Amino acid sequence: MKHTILRGAVALTGTAALALGTIAPADAARAGVREEKKAVQWLAGELGEGDLLVNEQYDFTDVGLSIDAGLALKGAERKGAVARDIAAAAAGQVASYTQGGEFDEGAVYAGATAKLAAYTLLVGGDATDVDGTDLVAQLEGVTTDEGPSAGRIVDQSAYGDYANTIGQSFAAVALSRAGSADADAAVSFLLQQQCEEGYFRLPLTADADAEDQTCDGAEGQxxxxxxxxxxxxxxxxxxxxxxxxxxxxxxAWLGSVQKDNGSFGTGVDGEGANTNSTGLAGWALGAVGSCGKARKAARWVKKFQVASKHSETQLDQEIGAIAFDRAAFKAGKTDGITVETRDQWRRAATQAAPSLQNLSKATCKQ
Known part of the structure; x- marks a missing residue:
């Protein structure tokens, strides 16, 4: 089956169970998606002077979330220069972000290494020289060579292994794009994390030596x-x-779990709908050409975006921002976005902003 892939859109793919279509070029079509443009402008405006997001509540530079912001800008096909600036700024944090330094001597964090390597490559950079660090070689060094876990990335840390399926997916991209000999194994191990129903689980099998490393074998959530x-x-x-x-x-699984109102929960029983999950899933469905479902998701996300009509609330300086859910939006109207809540608003925007492109029929075509 042939898939229509929008290279550089960073998210998602096609399905036989859903009608496929061609994703229109962004240039003219997306220029008219006002909501997406405002969301991207707000997100880009959150970057500090060093082109990275700074968590003021806990006083640290959040490199991981900054990369997520860059992926959102790239997925929306807007502000490409800003996305590259984020990569350059993240490169300056390569040691503190991907290695343990004096606090965890000799450590290499597999997920962070994979994420920064993949992002560097996706924006056209050289992952073999990220501020003097060869991230491809560093990633290969934490990729299992043989046995039932061949291809699996593993943290090298005194504090244990916290690598997961999301990090594994970045490793698959980075190693594939770098032409690494470990690429096929990394992709193969990633695909083992998909359960028969179609979803991917987050945690990997706790015992990296276990014969069965699959999602089905562990009854993944x-x-x-x-x-x-x-x-x-x-x-x-x-x-x-x-x-x-x-x-x-x-x-197909994503399409099957969408709620009637267009929203998505996390997939965990009892957890309500939110813009993070809905935005990500809607972004995916739009990329595969399931435009009806994608548009329903975008319309639900739009309900929680700050617009000009909210200018008389405490959100008057936050046009384009996206709240996590109804409760967060209500609190924002009353209290504004506070130091304590800004991280949640940023995370919602990084995952939901690109989904708003699907509000336009010119952008998502079946």
Whole structure:
């Protein structure tokens, strides 16, 4: 089956169970998607003078979330120069972000290494020289060479291994794009994290030596966010029939769990709908050409975006921002976006902003 892939859109893919279509070029079509443009402008405006997001509540530079912001800008095909500036700024934090330094001597954090390497490559950079660090070699060094976990990334840290499926998906992209000999194994291990129903689980099997490393073997828990984020990266991998089949199954599962009002929860029983999950899933469905479902998701997200009509509230200086859910939006109207809540608003925008492009029929075509 042929998939229509928008290279550089960073998220998601196609499905046989859903009608496929051609994604229109962004230039003219997306220029008219006001809501998406405002969301991207707000998000870009959150970057500090050093082109990275700074968490003022806990006083640290959040490199990981900054990369997420860059992925959102790239997914929306807006502010490409800003996305590259984020990569350059993140490069200056390569040691503190991907290695343990004096606090965890000799450590290498697999997920962070994979994420920065993949992002560097996706914006046209050289992952073998990120401020003097060869992130491809560093990633290969934390990729399992043989046995049942061949291809699996593993943290090298005195504090244990916290690598997960999302980090594995970034590793698949980085190693594939770098032409690494470990690429096929990394992709293969990633695909093992998909359960028969079509979703991807977040945690990997706790015992890296266990013979069965699969999602089904561990009865992995459904995750909308993980499934959509993995689809983000699978679009960037030339993996043949196996990747195509995984893409089809994942996209079909996402479509099957959408609520009647267009929203998505996390996939965990009892957890309500939110713009993070809805934005990611809607972004995915739009990329595969399931425009009706994508548009329903975008319309739900739009309900929680700050617009000019909110100028008489405490959100009057936050036009374009996206609240996590109804409660967060209500609180924002009363109290504004506070130091304590700004991180949540930023995370909502990084995951939901690109989904708003699907409000336009010119952008998403079946």
């Amino acid at each position: 459904p995750s909308v966010d993980t499934t959509a984020l993995v689809l983000n990266q699978l679009l960037e991998v030339d993996g043949g029939a196996d990747v195509t089949a995984a893409v089809d199954a994942a996209a």
